[in-house]
Amino acid sequence: MKLRSALSLLAAVAFVSPAQSRDLTDHEQMARDIYEKVISIRTAKGQEQVPIMVEYLVGQLKAAGFADSDIQVTDYDSAGEHTQGLMVTYRAEGEAAKKPIVLLGHMDVVDALAKDWERAPFTLTEEDGYFFGRGTTDNKYGITNLTQTFIRLKKEGWTPNRDLVLVFSGDEETGMISTRAQAEYVAENIDPEFILNSDAGGGVLAPDHSPIFYAVQGAEKTFATFELTITNPGGHSSRPRVDNAIYELADALKKIEAYKFPVRYSDLTLASFKASGAVTPGELGEAMIAFADNPKNKKAIKTLRDNPETVGTTGTTCIATMLRGGHAENALPQSATATVNCRIFPGVGAAATEAKLKEVVGNDEVQFKLMTDVTESPESQLRPDVLAAIQKSLDASGIEAPVIPYMESGGTDGMHYRTKGYDTVAISGAWSRPSDMYAHGLNERLAVDAFYGGLDHWTVILKELAGGE
Numbered sequence: 001m002k003l004r005s006a007l008s009l010l011a012a013v014a015f016v017s018p019a020q021s022r023d024l025t026d027h028e029q030m031a032r033d034i035y036e037k038v039i040s041i042r043t044a045k046g047q048e049q050v051p052i053m054v055e056y057l058v059g060q061l062k063a064a065g066f067a068d069s070d071i072q073v074t075d076y077d078s079a080g081e082h083t084q085g086l087m088v089t090y091r092a093e094g095e096a097a098k099k100p101i102v103l104l105g106h107m108d109v110v111d112a113l114a115k116d117w118e119r120a121p122f123t124l125t126e127e128d129g130y131f132f133g134r135g136t137t138d139n140k141y142g143i144t145n146l147t148q149t150f151i152r153l154k155k156e157g158w159t160p161n162r163d164l165v166l167v168f169s170g171d172e173e174t175g176m177i178s179t180r181a182q183a184e185y186v187a188e189n190i191d192p193e194f195i196l197n198s199d200a201g202g203g204v205l206a207p208d209h210s211p212i213f214y215a216v217q218g219a220e221k222t223f224a225t226f227e228l229t230i231t232n233p234g235g236h237s238s239r240p241r242v243d244n245a246i247y248e249l250a251d252a253l254k255k256i257e258a259y260k261f262p263v264r265y266s267d268l269t270l271a272s273f274k275a276s277g278a279v280t281p282g283e284l285g286e287a288m289i290a291f292a293d294n295p296k297n298k299k300a301i302k303t304l305r306d307n308p309e310t311v312g313t314t315g316t317t318c319i320a321t322m323l324r325g326g327h328a329e330n331a332l333p334q335s336a337t338a339t340v341n342c343r344i345f346p347g348v349g350a351a352a353t354e355a356k357l358k359e360v361v362g363n364d365e366v367q368f369k370l371m372t373d374v375t376e377s378p379e380s381q382l383r384p385d386v387l388a389a390i391q392k393s394l395d396a397s398g399i400e401a402p403v404i405p406y407m408e409s410g411g412t413d414g415m416h417y418r419t420k421g422y423d424t425v426a427i428s429g430a431w432s433r434p435s436d437m438y439a440h441g442l443n444e445r446l447a448v449d450a451f452y453g454g455l456d457h458w459t460v461i462l463k464e465l466a467g468g469e
């Protein structure tokens, strides 16, 4: 189908009267029921409700015919809180033709306070053409979509020609304790050919609901936070010393501010700029295309680096985010500390970044302390077989739009698998407008049509990648 007809199809879908309730097929009703139930379970930190969600999902999967032996529930202590992980294997019949595919999602959510929301955050509310509720996109949509796909395929009697394994984590938004343990287990016991993550990517719509592109998250920058501290003997503020912790720290920070990390790019980021440039108006779009053609183009680099949306895709960034120092208004400061947060381009590394910052600061008195448990993750390939499967799903929905890889500032569960050498890309069956993205924020939502429109997504993709009957 040509873009124009896809457009009019989407436009027609988008203007269905909100009040008009649609007739759901049995399958759509089943998916909606799962969505409603998982959103009603407050799986936020401090609530200890992930095990309730696991129990519910296990019940649904067992009822659909998954054997006890193919369902694994694991327990974790995430900063003193009990959480769980869930793994479900869809077994290949007989000898598997290929190595398994692992499918990721996370069951926990960022908390939401009812008093701040317009509607109860842990109740699925259908209103004005949207589903509202915490997790409607991040990531209970992904969990619901993968789960309903497994149930549907099982009920159809389909058998894959390779093992498909759901791996759902329980604390992605906070400690990632379950994620790390699951990634370890997957590497040792499953060793998949590649991994698909339901927690990012998907279709991007223009303000008028026409499809612009389908995004595939293929890389994440490395997150690392440093504290820079200067200590000093201090003294009475009426008798200033020539050295002063606050002034020295300020000097160090001004040097970091002035320093620009070298321009970095990869096949992925250039392809991403090229494709986004084609659909971005004005000077910014021109700069994206110019940079994709020649990443040494100074004018393009300046434009991209002056824009907060694009600067991060041109290299590593390190930025001061917090500051503290001194202890009394009439005392010389005995210490001053600044927090510097870095988003490191894949392949550069936290150690090299720290070394660079020390060189830039050029003052041995400044002590550096790495505050984060750093996970370095390389870029993943957008494999031809995965690309073909995505394309098939778009074709099946009658949508014509380019498939564009992108790098994000991090972080999803995916990085813990990339760091172990597994190609991991994040994709989603949902199409939405950037203006409708409310993940982690208030009034999180997903268009009702996007929900039902995406229900075939994983079915088409898994059948394409895992053949079978």
Ligand SMILES: [Zn+2]
Pocket: 106, 138, 139, 172, 199, 412
């Ligand atoms: Zn998420």
